[in-house]
Structures are given as structure tokens and as C-alpha cells.
Amino acid sequence: MERLLNIDRRIIYVLLAAIVVVPLLKPMGLPFGLTAETQKAFNAVESLKPGDVVVIDFGYDAGGAAEVHPQAEVFFTHCMQKDVRVIGFSLNQQGPRFADKIWETWKAQGKEYGKDFVNLGFFAGGEAALASFAKNIPGFVAVDYYNNKTEGMEIFDGIQTAEDVDLFISISTSSILPFIQYFYGPYGKPVTGGAIGTQISRYQSYSDAGQLEGYLGSLRGAAEYEKLLGVAGTATASMDAQSVAHIFIAVLIVLGNVAEFAHKKSKRAA
């Protein structure tokens, strides 16, 4: 029991790596259900009409991209399928490049830059930038991420303030709450988003209160959205690996407790 209690952590690392790699190479296709939050987020986009306007914050960097970039992909895909206009920006310096990568796919499929999508790039100033952006959307930045002048772009037709936007989506590794504060609070506009797994417990109360139209929780949320869209993307492909990793960690927790319990018992007996 002593040996089990003091197991070398490198053994745990190797076991975890081996367990995760197998389903990535040979997917098992385990079924998974839908959470109410993903369904609500999906419905928020589904209810949009062609020509409506959506603002998306690609607020993540390379570190968090593995978990939230698939969320951005599914939201964007859904928006493009619904023929809604997407105004993208990022509160993270690296975010605009991820928006750019998603856009490349849709550009190749005939969508038009400046009409269907605009990438406004990085916004410095965090919450102050959001508040200011809400008051003057077309004039907040003079040039976009690619250095094009934003003035006169077709995508901004009929848009002046946050009042004219139909849905706000924040995909962020830091917090999606500023969107509630600056777009739902003052303008009463619907807000949804995507977050990393460790943050979702924070957002449930906002969703219950109706201030958030659901949210996508980590890669699982993106996989559920892919299921609703009827596409099998990167998130769905990762679900088996996530399942076995969760089971492995659960087994470790149980094993650690059993070992400690047995160790204490043997010490008491001695």
C-alpha cells in the first residue's frame, strides 16, 4: 500500500498519455447527449433571419484555442449557414488570427468580405472598449485587421449602435460576463458564448436568470453544437479521448482514497 500511495507521478503521466492517444487514433464513437445550455445557444442563432447582425468576440489565444476554437467554428458556421452578417473582433491580441483562419474556409465558399463578415482586429482597453464600441459600431475603428478602411463597408448598413445588433457572442478564455454588462444590461440584447470547462459553473446563474442565452461549455459544448448542426468536426473527434481521460482521473481519485484508507487501517492495526 505504501508503494501505491507514493506512486511515481511519471507513471501517471505515461498512462494518461497512452490512454488519450488510443481513442484519438482509433475513435470509438461513444454517444453523448445534449445539455440544455448548448440547445439554448443553438436556438439563439437558429432564430436569426438572413441579413441579421451578429457580433462575435474571438477572445482567446493559442493556449486556450484547443478548447474554445471549435466553439468559434460552430457558431461561425451556423451564422454563415443562416446568411447573417458577422462582425468579428477580439479582446485578446491573438484572437483575430483565429477569426481569420475560420474566415478563410468561408471565403473559399463564396462569402464576401465586407458584406458577410468583417474582422475588426484586436480591441485594447477591455471593458472600456466594449462600452465605446456599443455606442458607435461602424466608427469604433477606422481600419480593420487587414488595414482596410471600415467606412462605407456594406456590412455596416443600418448599424449604428448595439441597439441594431441581433445577437452578441463572446467566445472567451477569460470571461464572457462583460458582454452581459455592456450589451445585455444597457441595450437588452441577447448574449451567448463559449467558455473553458473550469468557468462554466460561473455562467449557469446568468443563464438561469435569462441574461445569457445558454453557453457552450468547453470542447463538449462545441461537440454538442456540431451534433445539432449535423457536422462531425474537431470537437466530436475529441470526445472519446476526453471520455477516457475523465474515467482515468476518476479511477485515480478512487484508487488514491482506497490506498490511503487501507494504509491508515494497517497503521492502526500495527
Place this chain on the structure above:
Amino acid sequence: MKRVLPVFIAGLSGFLMVADFLFENAWLQGFSKDVQDWTVVVSAFALGLGAVSLIRLHGRKILRREKGWFNSIVLIVGMLFMTVRGILNGVNDGYYLFLFDNMLTPLGAAVYASLAFYIASAAYRAFRARSVEATVLLIAGLIVLLGRAPIGDSISAALPQVASWIINVPNVAAQRGIIICSAIGVMSTSLRVMLGLERRYLGN
């Protein structure tokens, strides 16, 4: 005057920003928008300041040949290269895109993914039922861990439901308490700043 004027400006600005949120007035809207734009400009300058301070810190490390100084060289060269290429050729510069997509993105993902190994090791060593509270936490944690995992549905149909109940009821109850208390705290601190009772932001 050195103390009174900043406190007066901060207090007045605070009250006007709150007034803009509560009332519809063109002058107030213009004022708050200007203040918010200034904040954005100051934040942009702060980014430049951060870059200068980073170069100074790591430059000193290289000059003094401190431990890990070669890492500092990589940092400064990488930072300057990406900045110069980005400014001169824009975001579609081939080198810039290549380094972003093939170095920064996989390295960032690798660092983030390494957390899984620490979590697995920590779960084995630290997540122990040493008291009643710890046992409740342990059981709830295990249920949520398995219930929110995609495989949860395959283990038992009830598992995701119980996991959702834990998140939707006890978690939300506690979160609401924390959120409301924090909001009251923020309101009282803001009021103290606006009334000039809280002056620590002046640096004294």
C-alpha cells in the same frame, strides 16, 4: 491641490458615467464615450509600455548572463521579429503567419494540454476524503466529472442528470450569493472612490 484635483476629477467622472447609464442625455452620452475612448487609447499605450519593460527586463538578464539568459534572447528576437514583420508587411506576411500557425499555436496548446497531466497527478495525491466536507466535495466532484464527460450517458442515464442538478442547484445558489456580495462590494468601493473616501489609487 495635488490631492484634491485628482480626487475631484475621479469623483465627477464616476458620477457622470453612472448618470449616463441611468439617464438618456446626449451630452452625458458624448462625455462617457469620450472617457471610454481615452481609456482605450491609454490601454494601447500600456501595451507599448509593457513591451518596453519586457525588453528592459530581459535585456538586463542577457547582459548580466543570469540563469536562463539564452531564453531571454529567444524572447526578444521572437518579439522584435514578429512586431517588425507585422508592422512592415501587415498580418498576411508569410513569416508572421508561418510562425503563428506552426510555432505559437502548437506551443500554446502543448503548454495548456500539459495541465491535464498535473490534474491527473494532483487528483491522485490531493483529492482525499479526510473529513465529512472533503467527502461531500469528493463525491460531488466525481459525479460532475463523469456526468459531464461524454461517456456519462453511456455509464448511466441518471449520471448526467445528477451532475446537472449539482451545477444548477447547489452551485448556482452559492454562485448567486458570491455574485451578489461581490456586486455590493464593488458598488460600495466605487462609491467610496467617487466620494473621495478611498484614495489608494493615488498611490498613498
